[in-house]
Amino acid sequence: MRQSPALRILAGTALALLLGVSFTQAASSTKAAAPESSESFDYGTVDSFAGAFLAARTAEADRDYPNAIQFYKKALDFSPNELELQQRLMIALFMNGDFDExxxxxxxxxxxxxxxRVTSVALSFQAIRDGSYAKAMKSLKYEGPNDLDRLMNELLTAWTKVGEGKGKEALKQLQDLKGPSWYSIFTNYNIGAIASVVGDEDGARKAFTETVTDKNGGATAPDTYARAVMALATLEANAGNKQKALDALSAGDELITNFAPFKALRDEIEAGRKPKPVIETAAQGAAGVLFSIGGALNRDGAEDTVMLYLQFSRALDKEAADTLILLGGIAEKAGQPNKAIEFYRQVPETSPMRRISELQLGLTLAETGKVDEARAHLQKLIASDPKDVRSYLAYGSVLSDAKDYAAMAANYDKAVEVIGPAPTRNHWSVFFQRGIAYERLKKWDKAEPDFNKALELNPDQPQVLNYLGYSWVDMNRNLQQGLDMIKKAVELRPDDGYIVDSLGWAYYRMGRFDEAVTELERAIELKAGDATINDHLGDAYWRVGRKLEATFQWKRALASEPEEAQVPAIQAKIEKGLPPIEADAAKVNAEPAAEPKKDDKKT
Structure with a gap:
C-alpha cells in the first residue's frame, strides 16, 4: 500500500507505542528462560509467576492471544496488583476480540x-454500543500533540454527536477541522457519511464526490476511498440516479482496478436493486473511523496496531465485511490461517465483498492442507460466475501449489475463453500463469506464446521478464535477449532474491562465472536459506575454484529442504564436485524456472 510520509511516521506513535509496553522490570526479576513457543507449554503445569509471565510473553510474541490471555491471568494469580500485567492482559483481550472482558x-x-489512549477508546466504544453518547463524549477528551490521535478523536466525537441527535453540530465540527493535508480523505468521507445518516442527501453527495475525486488521498487510504466510492454509488442508486451510480463506480475503477466489490455493486445496481448503505447508524460510523485509520496504517511491521484498531471497530460493527477481510489478511501474514478462515467465513452473504472473502477462503484452505476442500470450493465459485477471471486465478494458484499442471493449464484455457479476443493489461497474469502450466508440462511451443502475450499486455512486468528470460537462458536460446530481460527485471525489483538469482544463473549458463558469483552472493543475502540459490552459488563457487565454499553451499542447499527431484543431484555434487566445463555444457539442464512465490497468489 502507498502511504503518505505523515501516516508512515504516525504509525509509530500513539496506540502503536502502547503495544510495546515494557516488562523489563518484571522480566529482570526472574532468571528463567523464555520458551521457544507457547505451544510447548502446558497451562496446568505452570506453577510460578516467572513461568506464567514468560509463557504469556512468548504466546504474545507469537500472536497466540488465547494462550497469552490464560498465562497473563495465571501470572496475575501470583501478583494480582501488577499494573503492567493488567495492561498486557487488557491489550491481549482486545487483540483476541474479547471486547467486553x-x-x-x-x-x-x-x-x-x-x-x-486505549482505555479512552475502549470505554467510549462501550458507551456508544450501550447508547450512552454523553458518557462516550466524556471518554474522548484528547489534548495531546499527535495529529493522528487528534483526527481520530475529532471523528469519533462527531459520530457521538450524531448519536445524541446533534447531526448539524457534528457536520460543522468536521467542516471546521484544521489539520495536515492528509486529513481531507478522512474528514470528507465522514462528512458524507454523517450527512447521509442524518438525511442531508445533497451534503452527502457533495462530500462523497470530493472524496472520490481526491486521487492522492485515495492512494494514501485506499480502503476509505473504496468505501466512499461505494457510498456515493449507493446514494445515487437509491435516489434513482442509476447512471450516476455507475459513473461513481467507474471513477473508482480508475484508482482501484478489478475490485470485486465494485463489480458486485455494479451488478446489483444494473439489476435495479437498491443496495444497503455501509453506514446507517452512529455506532457503525464510529466503527468506520477505526477501520479507516487502521486500513491506512496497514503495512509490514504495523500489524499489531492495525489489528487493535480493527478489533475495536468490530466491537461496534461485527458484520463490516471489509474489516473482516482485512483482519483475515493480517491473520494470514501472522501465520494463523485457521484464524483467517474464521474471519472470511463471517463476511455476510449479502455483502458485495462476499466474493473476495470466498476467494481468499479457498486459497487459505489450501494453505492449511485442505486441498480437496479448497479445489471444490473454488470450482463452485467459478460455476457461480464463470465470467469472473479472479476465480480462475485463485483456482489456478491452488492447482499450481498441488503441481497439477494439466488441470492448471485446462483452467487457464477456460479463463482465456472467458476473456475473449480483446484482452486488456489486467489480464496479463492469466496468460503468464497458463504459460507456466505449459512450461511445466514441457510444452514450450504453447508456453512461449503465452509469456510473450503477457509481456505484450504488460511490458514491464518483472515476473514475466524474469521467467521468460530465465527459461531462454536455461535452454541456451536467445541468450542475450534473455539476459537483457532478466537485467530489466532486476532493475525493477532489485531487492527480489529470486530475480537476482536468475541473473546470477544466467551469467553462469553463459560461462561468466565471476559475474555469476557476484550476483548469486547478493541473491543469498536477499533470500537466505533458499535451496535453489544455495545450489546455484555452490556451482558458481566450484567454477571459480572456491571448492570448499562450493561444498559448503551444496550442504546448505541440502539442509534447506530442496524439492525431492533436486536431492540426488546435490548429493552427487557434494561427493564428486562438478564435471569439467565441457562435459557440463553438453548436458541438458532440465531445471525449470523458479515458480512465482506465495505472495503472488492473493486475490
Missing amino acids: GAKLAKLLEKDPAVE
Missing part, C-alpha cells in the same frame, strides 16, 4: 496514563 480492565486502568 477487555473493557472491564479498561475501566480499572482508566486513570493509568500509560494506556490512556
